[in-house]
Amino acid sequence: MPTKIKNIIVATDFSEKSGNAVEMAFHIAVRHEAALTVLHVVDQFYLIDRSYKQVIGNEVTQESISLAENNLAEIQKGLAERCSTLNIKTEIRHGSLIQSINDLIAEDNTDLTVVGTSGEQKIKQFILGSNSYSILSEANTSVLMVPKSFKKYRFKKMVFPVRVTHNLDDKLDFALSIAERNDSTIELLGIGDTETSDELKKEFIGLKKKLYERSADYTAEFFEAPDKATVIATFSKAAKADIIILNYQDEQSWKALFAENFLRKIINTTDVALLFYKPKTEQRKDTGQDTPYDITLPIPG
Known part of the structure; x- marks a missing residue:
């Protein structure tokens, strides 16, 4: 039976829970000989007054981009050292997390999106929805949710x-x-x-x-x-x-x-x-x- 998983996205915010999701996505990609994309979405922080003058934003955003580029480079290097045949790329997108994921899904014909969960639902998250739940609800592909404490790959x-x-x-x-x-x-x-x-x-x-x-x-x-x-x-x-x-x-x-x-x-x-x-x-x-x-x-x- 031919593989059904050829392209995988894993979203990371460089936290412990997303680190475990990256680990899971890596193992799946190796087993299925699939391409792996590690995605980070940079928040754009800005305030605008009534004259539409940008008050803050560019400097904070650029710092976030530089930090993300360094973190993604380390992740890519570490995974490549463990499996030299793995087809891996990194992506930095801006703005909406869900829109960024869905844009990438459309571009790469993605089969699976992997996301980490804390395993702890605070009351506000339970009512309004965490990022992980938003990805589950809105992503245009199958979604694998990986608890932070789950280490069986x-x-x-x-x-x-x-x-x-x-x-x-x-x-x-x-x-x-x-x-x-x-x-x-x-x-x-x-x-x-x-x-x-x-x-x-x-x-x-x-x-x-x-x-x-x-x-x-x-x-x-x-x-x-x-x-x-x-x-x-x-x-x-x-x-x-x-x-x-x-x-x-x-x-x-x-x-x-x-x-x-x-x-x-x-x-x-x-x-x-x-x-x-x-x-x-x-x-x-x-x-x-x-x-x-x-x-x-x-x-x-």
């Missing part, structure tokens, strides 16, 4: 939940391409409720058949439970999973500000790598805006 045990019916065949192909490169055991996990069990069981049985036909190493279990995130988290911990491959579909009700939102709940209840599969044809419009603050008005926030 080969996926020997992969949990594959079946909780919604969207894009399951494509998601399975993507998972099998990863399993092939990691010699993974796939733990197929069906989770239905009173409204969806019959449909999901049908899809679950179909996936079992496909795994058997492709001679995959797998196990399969089906549960009925209303709280799918908790079932996945509990099952994955018991199975000592290295990665959970999820469909990005969030039952598509905009509960995103509340605790019952599946995506937020699964992020907050697991401590392993989470890969959210998104079809490459599913494009999302960037909502980030770079808005200068008028120094004669209160600064929002």
Whole structure:
């Protein structure tokens, strides 16, 4: 089976959590013989008065660029020394993080975006969304979220939940391409409720058949439970999973500000790598805006 991962982006702000994401992206790129882009987005700090005169900005931005260039050069050198055949480049972009990622995804035909998470959701982040969650929500490609404390860079045990019916065949192909490169055991996990069990069981049985036909190493279990995130988290911990491959579909009700939102709940209840599969044809419009603050008005926030 040909690789499904040929181009990878990893976003870094040079923190510990993004450093671990770079490490994970490096291992994946080596296994898949994929090109790796390490991206840093420079914040543009500026204030503008009512006459539209720039008050600050260029000097601070240039200092940030110089520091980023040095840090990226060190990262690139270190990775190249460990694998001389790795196709790696670095990128510095400006302004909106999401727009920068999506521009690069379009330019490089990216297959996977890797981002680090702290594993700690503060109340404000939980309500409004951290950078990692924004990338998950808005990036136009599949997203791998790597907790800062997660140090297992080969996926020997992969949990594959079946909780919604969207894009399951494509998601399975993507998972099998990863399993092939990691010699993974796939733990197929069906989770239905009173409204969806019959449909999901049908899809679950179909996936079992496909795994058997492709001679995959797998196990399969089906549960009925209303709280799918908790079932996945509990099952994955018991199975000592290295990665959970999820469909990005969030039952598509905009509960995103509340605790019952599946995506937020699964992020907050697991401590392993989470890969959210998104079809490459599913494009999302960037909502980030770079808005200068008028120094004669209160600064929002």
